[in-house]
């Protein structure tokens with residue numbers, strides 16, 4: 001299909017969204033779909049690299065022998081930091097958080113290279129197919145810090161697919177990340193095309209909960225740390241074993 005770029009969208013959108021005039025007009029009339037993907041357990045498994053880097057950074061920055069066993073899945077990095085500070089009676093200040101975050105970001109690439117992580121089944125193909133759809137805007141809704149998310153996604157060559165997102169640098173609760181992600185999506189669309197559907201795709205009950213906080217629909221995938229039964233209790237709109245069935249997922253999301 002050819003493109004003559006009749007500027008229904010503003011020019012800052014990636015070229016892939018302008019590939020087909022037909023689609024652009026279609027997309028405008030039908031409204032835009034915004035897809036907000038979680039990272040860990042949904043797109044990739046880092047083989048524990050993120051957790052290992054954060055724990056090492058914590059031990060190193062605060063002279064701690066072993067970091068307390070606080071939950072990571074579905075949490076924001078800022079929230080995990082707060083929990084660690086509380087467990088170890090360390091002041092939950094911005095200075096201490098910055099110290100922890102910097103140490104973590106410094107170590108993360110080494111841990112990613114060191115671990116046996118991977119892109120989860122079907123993810124690369126799905127993102128490739130989604131990038132061809134002009135009425136679909138693909139972003140992130142993650143507890144990772146902005147930089148941490150980009151380091152992880154770059155390591156697995158997925159970063160180019162995500163133009164915007166909500167991140168866990170400041171927000172201790174995932175629901176607040178969801179609100180930030182939605183704002184970023186609206187800014188990204190910049191008034192071009194009505195935002196019609198928002199989907200959150202994630203692997204924990206907290207992903208389901210944060211989708212509800214922004215009136216989004218949600219696909220839960222049991223490729224992370226939670227079983228299908230646990231996710232089912234959270235009542236997602238759709239529950240999948242993985243994102244491997246590209247046709248099915250595209251049908252749901254586009």
Ligand SMILES: [Mg+2]
Pocket residue numbers: 038039040041042073074202203204224
């Ligand atoms: Mg996750």
